[in-house]
Amino acid sequence: MASCSFHSLLFFSSVMIIFHMIFIIPTQAKTSFLPRSIVLPISKHTSGAIQYLTSIKRRTPLVPVRLTLDLGGTFLWVDCEKDYVSLTYKPAHCGSAQVSLARSKSCFECYSPPRPGCYNNTCDLMSYNSVLGFAGNFNQVGQDAISLHSTNRSNPTKLISIPNLLFVCSHVFLLSKLATGVKGIVGLGRTKIGHPFQIAYAFSFHRKFVVCLPTSRRL
Numbered sequence: 001m002a003s004c005s006f007h008s009l010l011f012f013s014s015v016m017i018i019f020h021m022i023f024i025i026p027t028q029a030k031t032s033f034l035p036r037s038i039v040l041p042i043s044k045h046t047s048g049a050i051q052y053l054t055s056i057k058r059r060t061p062l063v064p065v066r067l068t069l070d071l072g073g074t075f076l077w078v079d080c081e082k083d084y085v086s087l088t089y090k091p092a093h094c095g096s097a098q099v100s101l102a103r104s105k106s107c108f109e110c111y112s113p114p115r116p117g118c119y120n121n122t123c124d125l126m127s128y129n130s131v132l133g134f135a136g137n138f139n140q141v142g143q144d145a146i147s148l149h150s151t152n153r154s155n156p157t158k159l160i161s162i163p164n165l166l167f168v169c170s171h172v173f174l175l176s177k178l179a180t181g182v183k184g185i186v187g188l189g190r191t192k193i194g195h196p197f198q199i200a201y202a203f204s205f206h207r208k209f210v211v212c213l214p215t216s217r218r219l
């Protein structure tokens with residue numbers, strides 16, 4: 001099992017069993033290199049409400065995005081209103097496979113100029129800020145690239161990509177009470193668009209992950 005001795009890590013561990021799906025997930029890993037497990041760093045934020053943070057490289061070109069972890073959160077949501085620039089963002093259109101996977105029942109139109117988070121005939125989900133205790137609507141389901149470090153179980157190694165991870169494009173006001181520089185919340189809950197599920201599918205992992213929360217503040 002994963003060792004958590006040297007710092008706090010989150011693993012999605014490796015394939016022992018081929019993971020059979022009874023539905024179609026649009027997410028597929030781009031690379032032919034299949035990692036045995038992947039790892040994300042976790043730090044503890046202690047001023048204000050205690051939060052555990054991670055950083056994930058997203059978009060094209062890649063930028064590191066700081067996120068608050070929510071163990072029960074249903075998906076990844078990020079603020080797309082402020083400075084979201086990416087060549088690989090794709091909105092999930094109503095009636096698409098992505099929409100049924102996300103279980104969105106509502107379709108919306110957007111009356112501002114088109115940008116990530118604002119396209120017509122797209123589906124939406126409520127995003128929940130668990131620190132604030134508040135949910136916002138008109139959050140577009142979309143897809144974008146993400147890069148993660150694989151690991152040899154003691155050190156992070158090669159960076160690997162998923163070109164079209166499903167997430168939700170939310171609003172800047174929903175970042176309230178999150179740590180400085182945080183752009184959203186990554187949900188580790190048991191839904192088909194939760195991070196563990198999507199990552200497990202992309203790399204054919206068994207659906208298993210470990211979280212080691214740090215006691216002190218470091219990354």
Ligand SMILES: *[C@@H]1O[C@H](CO)[C@@H](O)[C@H](O)[C@H]1NC(C)=O
Nearest residue numbers: 110111112113114118119120
């Ligand atoms: C969406 O459709 C409406 C009505 O046709 C239009 O006014 C608006 O500009 C469109 N929005 C986008 C983001 O294309």
Ligand SMILES: *[C@@H]1O[C@H](CO)[C@@H](O)[C@H](O)[C@H]1NC(C)=O
Nearest residue numbers: 151152153154155156157158
């Ligand atoms: C993992 O990689 C690090 C750095 O390259 C190396 O020092 C370490 O021995 C490796 N561990 C294993 C278990 O292969």
